[in-house]
Amino acid sequence: MEVTNLVVLPAVLAFFVLCLYFITKVVRLGKHPNLNLPPGRLGWPIVGETFDFMRTMNEGNVLRFIQERVEKYDARVFKTSMFGDPVVVFCGPAGNKFLFSNENKNVQVWWPSSVRKLLRLSLVNKVGDEAKMVRRLLMSFLNAETLRNYLPKMDSIAQRHIDTYWEGKEQVFVYPIVQLYTFELACCLFLSIEDSDHISKLSLKFDEFLKGMIGFPLNIPGTRFHRAMKAADAIRKEIRMILKKRKVDLEEKRASATQDLLSHMLVTSDPSGRFTTEMEIIDNILLLLFAGHDTSRSVLSLVMKYLGQLPHVFEHVLKEQLEISQGKEAGQLLQLEDVQKMKYSWNVASEVMRLSPPVSGAYREAKEDFTYADYNIPKGWKLHWNTGSSHKDPALFSNPETFDASRFEGAGPTPFSYVPFGGGPRMCLGQEFARLEILVFMHNIVKRFKWDLVIPDEKFKYDPMLEPVEGLAIRLHPSHF
Numbered sequence: 001m002e003v004t005n006l007v008v009l010p011a012v013l014a015f016f017v018l019c020l021y022f023i024t025k026v027v028r029l030g031k032h033p034n035l036n037l038p039p040g041r042l043g044w045p046i047v048g049e050t051f052d053f054m055r056t057m058n059e060g061n062v063l064r065f066i067q068e069r070v071e072k073y074d075a076r077v078f079k080t081s082m083f084g085d086p087v088v089v090f091c092g093p094a095g096n097k098f099l100f101s102n103e104n105k106n107v108q109v110w111w112p113s114s115v116r117k118l119l120r121l122s123l124v125n126k127v128g129d130e131a132k133m134v135r136r137l138l139m140s141f142l143n144a145e146t147l148r149n150y151l152p153k154m155d156s157i158a159q160r161h162i163d164t165y166w167e168g169k170e171q172v173f174v175y176p177i178v179q180l181y182t183f184e185l186a187c188c189l190f191l192s193i194e195d196s197d198h199i200s201k202l203s204l205k206f207d208e209f210l211k212g213m214i215g216f217p218l219n220i221p222g223t224r225f226h227r228a229m230k231a232a233d234a235i236r237k238e239i240r241m242i243l244k245k246r247k248v249d250l251e252e253k254r255a256s257a258t259q260d261l262l263s264h265m266l267v268t269s270d271p272s273g274r275f276t277t278e279m280e281i282i283d284n285i286l287l288l289l290f291a292g293h294d295t296s297r298s299v300l301s302l303v304m305k306y307l308g309q310l311p312h313v314f315e316h317v318l319k320e321q322l323e324i325s326q327g328k329e330a331g332q333l334l335q336l337e338d339v340q341k342m343k344y345s346w347n348v349a350s351e352v353m354r355l356s357p358p359v360s361g362a363y364r365e366a367k368e369d370f371t372y373a374d375y376n377i378p379k380g381w382k383l384h385w386n387t388g389s390s391h392k393d394p395a396l397f398s399n400p401e402t403f404d405a406s407r408f409e410g411a412g413p414t415p416f417s418y419v420p421f422g423g424g425p426r427m428c429l430g431q432e433f434a435r436l437e438i439l440v441f442m443h444n445i446v447k448r449f450k451w452d453l454v455i456p457d458e459k460f461k462y463d464p465m466l467e468p469v470e471g472l473a474i475r476l477h478p479s480h481f
Contacts, residue, residue, distance in 0.1 A: 035376040038088055040069060040079035048081025054215070057462040062360040063388030066091060070389075077373050083112045083216065087363075087382045090372075091389035093396070093416035098372060099364050099385050100416065100424030104128055109426055110365035110382055114217040114225055118209065118232050121280045122287040123429075133270050135429055138284065141264045144336070144432050149258075150189055152333035154436060157185055158444045166445075166476065171454065173471035175301045178441070179203065182293035182300065185437050190261040190285055190292065191242055202238060205231045210294060214464040232286065239282045261285065288430065296434050298358035298465040299349065300441055301472050306352050307446070308453045308474055310403060313348060318446045320344045322481055325447065334440060342439045347405040349438050353420040354391045354413075355403065358466050361386035362422060390417040450477045 043049040049065075056065040066089060069078045076091040090099055099107055108127045116125055123134045140146070161181040166172060183203050187193040193202070212228025219226050246262055249255035257267045265281045276284075307314045324338050364383040369376065377383070392400045396417040397407060407413060421428040428434070454473035460466050 035378065036374065038077045038079045038373075038375040038377075039073035039075050042079065042081040042086055046084055048084070048086075050082045050216075053080075053082050057214075057360065057464075060460040060462060060466060062386060062462060063392055066386050066389050075373075077375060082382075082384075083114075085382045086378075087384050088366075088377055089384045089386065091386065092393060093390050093414060096385055096390060096416040096419055096423060099383060100422070100426070103364075103425045104367075106367060106370045107364040107383060108367050110363045112214060112217075112363070114215055114228075115213060117217055117219075118213060118228055119287050119290075120283045121277075122283040124287060132425070134276075134280075134284065135425075137265065137268060137270065137276065138261075138288070138429055140268065141261050142429055142433055147432060147436055148336035151336055151339065151436060151440070153188065154185060154440045155334040155444070157181070157188060158440050162444055162448055166449065167478075169476055171473060171475050173473050174304045175297065175468050175471045178300045178304075179293065179297045181441060182296045182437060183289075186289050186292040188260075189433075190288055191239070192260045192262070193242070202235065205234050205238075206290065206294075209235060210290065210464065235286055235289075236282050239285055240278070243278060243281060261288065291428070292430050292433060294465050295358045295430075296437050298467060299353060299434070299438055301468060302352045302356045302358070302460075302466070303349055303438070303442065304445075304451070304474065305453065305458075305468070305472060306348075306355075306403060308451050309456070313403065313405065314446065314450065316405075317345050317348055317442065318481075321443045321446055324443065325481070334443065338443075339436060339439050342443065344405065345439055345442050346435065347408040349435075349442070350408045350418070350420075351403055351405045354397070354407070354418060355401070356460065356466055357387040357391060357420045359387065359420070359464075360462055360466075361388075362426075385419070387419055390419065393417070447481045448479060450479055451475060452477075 041049070043052075053062070053065050056062045069080070069089070070076060070091055076095060078089055080087050080089060090096070103109070104127070109124070109131070111119075111124055119125065123131060123138070126134050158181060161184065165177050165180060180200075180203070183206070184194075184196075184199050187199050187202065193199055208227045208231035210228075212224040212226075212231075215224060217225050219229055243262065243266075246255055247266060250257065250263060250266060255263060257263050262281070262285060265276055265284070269275045307317065320342060324341055328338070361384055364385075366377050366379050366381045366383060369379050371377070390396055394400050396414055412418070416423060421431045421434075451474040454475060455470055458472060459469045461469055
């Protein structure tokens with residue numbers, strides 16, 4: 001009985017709080033009966049249309065949720081309700097441009113409560129000048145000129161990963177195996193962790209952490225969110241131990257100020273001379289360990305899928321990578337100049353992200369009342385942009401379901417139509433890191449293997465990144481160019 005009460009009473013209390021929260025929202029909305037709100041419906045109390053949205057995420061087709069409402073209301077902007085909040089969904093390049101260019105003016109970043117609680121003091125929860133300061137600090141490490149110094153290391157890790165987990169195998173499951181590569185890279189560049197056992201144990205904790213990222217933040221035993229919070233605490237404890245030791249090593253000259261992101265954050269101050277607090281460093285590294293490996297794992301899995309389905313595309317990628325290898329001495333590792341020559345390979349990765357974006361979209365919040373497309377958007381309402389609303393628009397991309405890497409030649413797509421990394425002041429700060437780790441892997445894997453898909457029509461779902469339901473099994477055929 002006591003155990004039951006410990007579980008049920010918090011759940012009832014949480015439900016009561018959510019009800020009170022929703023009622024408050026409705027009362028506030030009732031105070032403005034003359035607002036010309038976007039078309040749409042708020043759905044059921046508290047949950048709104050969350051379950052419809054989550055169902056399409058689980059189907060790997062969030063765009064269906066968007067398209068059904070765009071067609072029903074005949075509008076490129078509509079209202080709904082998700083995760084306990086009224087939400088306005090902005091569609092297409094015009095919507096993307098408005099949200100991206102009005103950051104810190106009409107709108108500011110917002111994420112569902114589950115994300116905010118898991119990532120606490122990180123950049124995710126920073127706005128205004130504070131967010132600019134944190135971005136500036138992180139970008140001073142994650143820019144191309146700094147990352148070029150780590151490229152040979154990235155190439156070495158990719159080669160060792162393929163030797164260990166791919167060589168000699170007839171069949172592999174891409175999604176779980178490629179995570180070992182992307183997570184090792186993130187651990188190495190951000191924390192200088194190179195021990196494989198340590199990385200594997202930390203990776204398991206991240207799996208629990210990621211599964212509770214999007215959803216209702218009910219922190220009671222048995223829920224995804226509760227397991228995610230426990231995993232986040234365990235990861236923070238690990239990072240804190242590394243941080244404490246690193247501070248001593250830096251003081252005693254046993255560590256370098258440029259060896260990784262952790263050292264960089266410990267020794268770099270903002271223009272006013274203020275250093276980042278330990279908890280801010282820990283939470284931002286937690287954020288980057290998550291963002292720095294999980295989105296790339298999704299993209300690389302999808303690259304492997306499309307290259308396995310499209311042999312003519314594979315051959316073009318292989319030709320480009322062999323030309324780069326032939327211009328290097330045996331055993332010489334990749335440099336930034338080599339990666340800059342991988343234009344077709346990056347066009348292929350870009351087309352993969354257009355057709356199957358690893359992230360379905362992101363959120364903002366209205367800082368004040370404003371008007372968009374003649375509709376009133378109330379202060380405090382949440383705003384959502386979705387990658388698919390422009391990526392699959394035939395007015396922007398002819399034959400949008402057809403794979404065509406040439407779309408990215410020359411000037412490329414229409415501005416604000418291709419947004420896998422977002423845009424504006426909140427554009428993904430790990431974009432260059434992701435580009436390098438994706439291209440380094442493509443360079444190495446196509447020279448070692450050809451492959452075909454065990455389940456050609458395998459389904460993908462968002463959880464929270466786009467992932468193959470069965471792990472994407474492939475049959476390997478060694479090449480060794």
